[in-house]
Amino acid sequence: MEEHYCWRCREVVPMVDETEYEELHRLFDECTHSVKEGGLDPDEGFKPLREAYSRLTGAKETHHDHLLEHRITAIGPPCTACGKPLRTPEAKLCAACGQFRLAARR
Ligand SMILES: [Zn+2]
Ligand SMILES: [Zn+2]
Incomplete structure (x- = not known):
């Protein structure tokens, strides 16, 4: 974390x-299954996933659709100007401040 x-x-x-x-993604598949096949209410069906996220991170629950995006490798390296993540590993410029990404930083 x-x-x-x-x-x-x-x-x-x-x-x-x-x-x-990996653990969250496995749970996501299981929860999707219990909602789609088992007819569970999404709020109820995705509860194990939200609980696992809270347990791993100590954070309050996040919406299940968005929680898998809280993945370190998915957000890209930090911007050289403002320090915010570039949103994707392939990003050419910073979405927050517009700074172009400097080549070969890593
Ligand atoms: Zn978020
Ligand atoms: Zn920036």
Whole structure:
């Protein structure tokens, strides 16, 4: 778990590493199944996923559609100008301040 700025939440939130993501992704599949096949209410069906996210990160529950986006590798490296993540690993410029990404930073 690491804390990073999430452009959608507009705040710094806990994001999961790849091991933690694997667990959440597996739960996401299971929960999707119980909603789609078992006819559970999405709020109820995705509860195990939201609880796992809270347990891993210590954060309050986040909407299940968005929670898998709190993944460290998915948000890209930090902007050289403002320090916010570039949103995607392939981003050419910073969505927050418009700074072009400098080549070969890593
Ligand atoms: Zn977010
Ligand atoms: Zn920036």
